[in-house]
Amino acid sequence: MTTQFRRVLIANRGEIAIRIIRACRELGIESVAVYSDADAGALHVRMADRAARIGPPAPAESYLRIDTLLEVARLHDCDAVHPGYGFLAERAAFARAVEEAGLAFIGPRSDVLDSLGDKLNARRLAREVGVAAVPGTLSPAAIGDPEAIAELARVAQSIGFPVLVKAAAGGGGRGMRRVASAAELGPALMAASAEAAAAFGDGAVYLEREITRARHIEVQLLGDAYGDVVAIGERDCSIQRRHQKLVEEAPAPGLSRTERLAIHARAVAVAKAARLSNAATAEFLFTPEREFFFLEVNTRLQVEHGITELVSGLDLVREQLSLATGAPLSAAVREAASRAADPERHAIEVRLTAEDPGRDFAPTPGIVRHWVMPSGPGVRVDSGIEAGLAVAPEYDNLIAKLMVVGADRDAAIDRLGRALRETEIGGIQTTLPFYRFVVGAPAFRAGDLSTDWVGEHWDGAAAWRSAAGQARLAAGLAVSGGGPVAAATGRVIAPAATPSTRWRAAGRAAAIDRWPR
Amino acid sequence: MSTGDPMNGSARAVRVSLVPGSAPGVLDPITVGGAADGALQRHDAIHATLRPGQADGSGPGPASAPPVAVLLLPLLPQGRRSPAAVPDGAIALEVVVDGWRFEVLVEDAARADLRERATRGRVAEASSRPAEVRAMIPGRVASVAAAVGDAVEEGSPLLVIEAMKMQNEIRAPRAGTLTRVVVEAGRNVDAGDLLVVIE
Numbered sequence A: 001m002t003t004q005f006r007r008v009l010i011a012n013r014g015e016i017a018i019r020i021i022r023a024c025r026e027l028g029i030e031s032v033a034v035y036s037d038a039d040a041g042a043l044h045v046r047m048a049d050r051a052a053r054i055g056p057p058a059p060a061e062s063y064l065r066i067d068t069l070l071e072v073a074r075l076h077d078c079d080a081v082h083p084g085y086g087f088l089a090e091r092a093a094f095a096r097a098v099e100e101a102g103l104a105f106i107g108p109r110s111d112v113l114d115s116l117g118d119k120l121n122a123r124r125l126a127r128e129v130g131v132a133a134v135p136g137t138l139s140p141a142a143i144g145d146p147e148a149i150a151e152l153a154r155v156a157q158s159i160g161f162p163v164l165v166k167a168a169a170g171g172g173g174r175g176m177r178r179v180a181s182a183a184e185l186g187p188a189l190m191a192a193s194a195e196a197a198a199a200f201g202d203g204a205v206y207l208e209r210e211i212t213r214a215r216h217i218e219v220q221l222l223g224d225a226y227g228d229v230v231a232i233g234e235r236d237c238s239i240q241r242r243h244q245k246l247v248e249e250a251p252a253p254g255l256s257r258t259e260r261l262a263i264h265a266r267a268v269a270v271a272k273a274a275r276l277s278n279a280a281t282a283e284f285l286f287t288p289e290r291e292f293f294f295l296e297v298n299t300r301l302q303v304e305h306g307i308t309e310l311v312s313g314l315d316l317v318r319e320q321l322s323l324a325t326g327a328p329l330s331a332a333v334r335e336a337a338s339r340a341a342d343p344e345r346h347a348i349e350v351r352l353t354a355e356d357p358g359r360d361f362a363p364t365p366g367i368v369r370h371w372v373m374p375s376g377p378g379v380r381v382d383s384g385i386e387a388g389l390a391v392a393p394e395y396d397n398l399i400a401k402l403m404v405v406g407a408d409r410d411a412a413i414d415r416l417g418r419a420l421r422e423t424e425i426g427g428i429q430t431t432l433p434f435y436r437f438v439v440g441a442p443a444f445r446a447g448d449l450s451t452d453w454v455g456e457h458w459d460g461a462a463a464w465r466s467a468a469g470q471a472r473l474a475a476g477l478a479v480s481g482g483g484p485v486a487a488a489t490g491r492v493i494a495p496a497a498t499p500s501t502r503w504r505a506a507g508r509a510a511a512i513d514r515w516p517r
Numbered sequence B: 001m002s003t004g005d006p007m008n009g010s011a012r013a014v015r016v017s018l019v020p021g022s023a024p025g026v027l028d029p030i031t032v033g034g035a036a037d038g039a040l041q042r043h044d045a046i047h048a049t050l051r052p053g054q055a056d057g058s059g060p061g062p063a064s065a066p067p068v069a070v071l072l073l074p075l076l077p078q079g080r081r082s083p084a085a086v087p088d089g090a091i092a093l094e095v096v097v098d099g100w101r102f103e104v105l106v107e108d109a110a111r112a113d114l115r116e117r118a119t120r121g122r123v124a125e126a127s128s129r130p131a132e133v134r135a136m137i138p139g140r141v142a143s144v145a146a147a148v149g150d151a152v153e154e155g156s157p158l159l160v161i162e163a164m165k166m167q168n169e170i171r172a173p174r175a176g177t178l179t180r181v182v183v184e185a186g187r188n189v190d191a192g193d194l195l196v197v198i199e
Helices: A014-027 A043-047 A066-075 A092-100 A110-117 A119-128 A146-159 A182-200 A257-273 A305-312 A316-323 A331-338 A409-422 A432-440 A453-457 A460-480 A484-488 A502-513 B039-050 B109-128
Strands: A007-010 A030-036 A050-055 A080-082 A163-167 A177-179 A205-209 A215-223 A229-241 A244-250 A278-286 A292-298 A346-353 A370-372 A379-383 A398-406 A424-426 A490-492 B014-018 B030-032 B070-074 B091-097 B100-108 B131-134 B139-144 B157-163 B166-171 B176-181 B194-198
Touching: A007 A014, A007 A066, A014 A030, A014 A043, A014 A316, A014 A379, A014 A398, A030 A043, A030 A066, A050 A066, A066 A092, A080 A316, A092 A110, A110 A119, A119 A205, A119 A257, A119 A292, A146 A182, A146 A205, A163 A182, A177 A182, A182 A205, A215 A257, A215 A292, A215 A316, A229 A257, A229 A305, A229 A331, A229 A453, A244 A305, A244 A432, A257 A278, A257 A292, A278 A316, A305 A316, A305 A346, A305 A379, A305 A398, A346 A409, A346 A432, A398 A409, A409 A432, A424 B070, A424 B091, A432 A460, A460 B014, A460 B030, A460 B070, A460 B091, A460 B100, B014 B109, B100 B109, B157 B194
Parallel strands: A007 A030, A007 A080, A030 A050, A490 B070
Antiparallel strands: A163 A177, A163 A205, A215 A229, A215 A278, A229 A244, A244 A346, A278 A292, A346 A398, A370 A424, A379 A398, B014 B030, B014 B100, B070 B091, B091 B100, B131 B194, B139 B157, B157 B166, B176 B194
């Protein structure tokens, strides 16, 4: 039996840092948080056993500084590093530096990050083990050479337009272009390659057929250092905007047991071919013709890992901490894997983000003034926010992950509706109204999902206009003496009457000033 | 908390408008309450608008039309964009309806009428005054597409602000000539910071 870690450096911030601190504390492992100047008073800093400042707010000068993070790990005598997701989580150079410093990297080994981080390489691996990837090319596309581009246009023709130009090192929709005809191919290759080079330091791009009305389905994987890999069920993450997920659920609705077993087996085959260890996720597209196409493997804990935990009963971070010591897959993991195709619960997550769903999900950083999160049976909220905290423009706009679990999908949707009704956020616009819409949308209830869902169903401007009318009326009635507004429908935090004197105005201003900032 | 503290002790008509610049859409102000609008009517109006499906007296509405969740908060400044334009006697509120956030000004309707009459003459003049383009969100200026002296059309791209890993294009609110460009690429800006001036 391997011994567990003594002290873990958490090279991240926000809700995922808190998630990891919680797992460490339950295991009796000490946690060391890091923070930039923007996060000095943040929740993850206060919750950890120790904390270290790593630089100014800009990620490149703080959370992305490999040298600084390793220095903190050394100073605090850590024996392992958990990267969370985002930032350095999938950066092979970081994993390698951690390994070379004699510490454990809580994630797949650096050579696996190298191998799967190159999406072209992952596509080739899938082909080697007989797993169908999205139709497309398998080597880097030539950029700027007219003859090579003419040849590539013929390949694109055989794949079938429209095609997507994607970055080999990419993710999150960066370095991606949609190409509808051969004439657009040359410029799109140049633009995507330049964007990829700027974002990832690697300009290699490739072609993939665009599959419309597909669903995004992914498989949670856990592997040990001895080559054993198992699937812990799948998630449907089809509801997206800008290729980023908004709603996730586990299991994927409407799959037969045979289909579940098939996608789990394919994910495990690709992972074993890559000699994967620790936690990762294999992503697939599921077409309307019920075909699975492999997309890529994300070599980290996913944002949406919590819904798999709610369905499987596992604590994935705890398993990560165990696997990283060199322990084999635990009995609990094997048991959960054996039940992965027969889920007995249904879980849904919505990502509350600082974005305006009425303005095409434009970012809305600012200070959260009011913050009430739901609770009660079957509800889990992972968040690093509290009232008075600023959502900084430097970082990801995720402010809370609201998860629910129920006996089946209908029960989970009903519970999500109830939980969203309890949610109150003031100070910044969030995606809350969008999720209220999703919960009530017949297409969602029917499980009619695709990656085009938001564009096909959501009219943010109309929803905003309707709410604006109600907002004006509610404010007017509250001030003009319509006390029933509060009694019938809402909550009034501020005294709404006009201050009649300057004394009262000054008193009110002073009271407001006492709000935490 | 008490909400039934009406202006001057009785239900009075109030004018409700969105704080200028606080929302992408423009909505005309509405007048709520007043002598013609009795207490009973007012109560019905609340229910008709805020509790769809229950106003006609047919009992509880269908599950698909739950009551609207309303939250009223004091409107506090965000960044450097503060509700400075609160007219004397008006109050500024943040209203959150079903998760949608609005910044509104509420003032006595009679007083609002007087003020509007006084300022009406200035509206025409305002359209020829310089337009200041300010940052709606804090972030980093990724690129500047225009320079002093450039003629711009309404909707012309001016600059790009990067926030939360996203590029947000700022466009000209009206046609004119750029007389000032206050920021350069790489600069961090706060909400409300002046970016360019169009004349």
